[in-house]
Amino acid sequence: MASGRPLSTAEGFLCGGVAASIAVTVSNPAEVAKTRLQLQGELAKSGTQKVYKNALDVLGKTYKNEGIRGMQRGLGPAARRTVPYAYQILLNGSRLGFYEPFRRNINSLIGRRPDEQLASTAVLAGATSGAVGASLGNPLFLIKARMQAYSPALPVGAQHYYKNSFHALSTIFRAEGVRGLVRGIDAAILRTSMGSSVQLPSYNLTKNFLVSRDILPANSTWTFLASSAVSGVCVCIVMQPADTALTRVYNQPTVVGPTGKLVGTLYKNPIDCLWKTAKTEGLRGWYKGSTAHFLRIAPHTIITLTANDLIINLYKKIRDRDI
Template sequence: MDFVVGGLAGVGAGFFSNPFDVVKTRMQLQGELRAKGQHAVYYKNIPHAMATIVKHDGISALQKGLVPALWFQLFVNGVRLGIYQQADDYGLLRDEDNNTIFVNSFVFGSIAGMCGGLVGSPLQLVKTQLMSYSSEKIAVGTQHGHPGTIFALTRIYKQNGFLGLWRGAHGMMMRNSIGSASQIASYAVFREWMDNNNFFQQFKYLSAFVASNFGAIVKTIALTPMDVIMTRLYNQGVGENGRGILYNGIIDCARKITKTEGLLAFYKGMGPSYLRQAPHTILLLVFWDILKDLQKNLALES
């Protein structure tokens, strides 16, 4: 049941944060492997990017990739939050006073995130390629032209085999491991600190709301460089040998970005990334708390 609760929390959060994910993906691909000033800038900032997307692709384009995004949230957060909750249930995360131990929370959050990233990688692959696809006038990155999720999964499988669906999974696992550990550990410790010191106790879930904001900030700062790399790995074209055309892997991608675009390129799309992470983290962790409370109440009633 812990896995179902985590998955449903992720789906609820994913629906509202998806438009910012579309913007983030486009901005991370903009100017790929080109020096600053040597490429067209279609997406200047978040409002401009949203207006540009709506103008050329229609308002529905802000929810591109929504189907694989929600399935991704279901599987990834079901696995990672489920594993984390199981670790908590077995007493692996807390001290004698029932306070979360930061190191334990960070380690299990990292492991749980890595497992979730492995499971959800094919859906993230498809989601990224669907989100990047646009009209020719504002196109950035490789354009795959998938009309939908099932078509994309089928095409990738036919062209690159079963393992081709997990192309770039190593980047996703590392990205999710970093994001999960930083988000969930900072949230748990900060919320308990507020609860223990009677901060933001006016409403039942107010401390969870405030702590999840803090978790979103920490996660965005820690996650964005790896998120840029992951987006590039997933969206690149594939040669006849099934290997990426632009990048051989995480290290090669990081090296090429540094060489051609500079270190600041690792924080491309950080604005929309935070605006995606903030509501997503808030909704995810507050939904998680609400659903866990509901689960406990149902258990008591039965």
């Protein structure tokens, strides 16, 4: 990092949010494909007819039937972009901005040096910062997943049509109140905590390995790229089952339950979703859309973490220029 005082939590939050906003523009088409593959054949035995063969088939059919607008569902035209990018700032700003303060404080609590790199405290800090980000961004992630699942041409799973992000938020709030906006928050926390528990620790451990053995210099873009590539693979492997559960819990239809409140018709919670998926579709059901997930998470992780380091270095040079 550039010289000068360490970033404050607020500075880290903003830098991380900007980096993630750049990444989501590139990775969104793959996330649309991932979402639709995860919903295809939901709770159905093997042998059922498939709408999509694989990730590339989803992208090809989506572009053919829905154009660029379909490929970028969840981002939409300029008037709708504020909510998805706000989600990236809330989620990844929290994960990247809170990670280092959490890790340092946890180290201090157990009597270790704040700057010491420990795998255990890194994983715990990653999971905790991920849980914070997931909680803050849940309503926006909910509507993004539903908008990505919607296809007027080749629908899979339950279909929720919203004109734009703000229409989605108001529709859900009118129908279910605040409860509707926090639907699936347990699945979001599980998914993001699992991903965050390995993303930043694997990134930092890989970077430290490359630098400490003089394989690559500390502030090289190649160091950031190599470290984030390894991190992307780790995240995809660990997070995929929880990501599938999140998509399905978010997208499931709802009915009025015995208490008069809207409840999901398919799943009670993410664990129930994983159990029913494994029981009906086998463990392979947890990894539906894993290729699309990798195509989404690899560039997203690489761009987010590389851009985050580059943005931090640039920001610190500008900030500390007159010091």
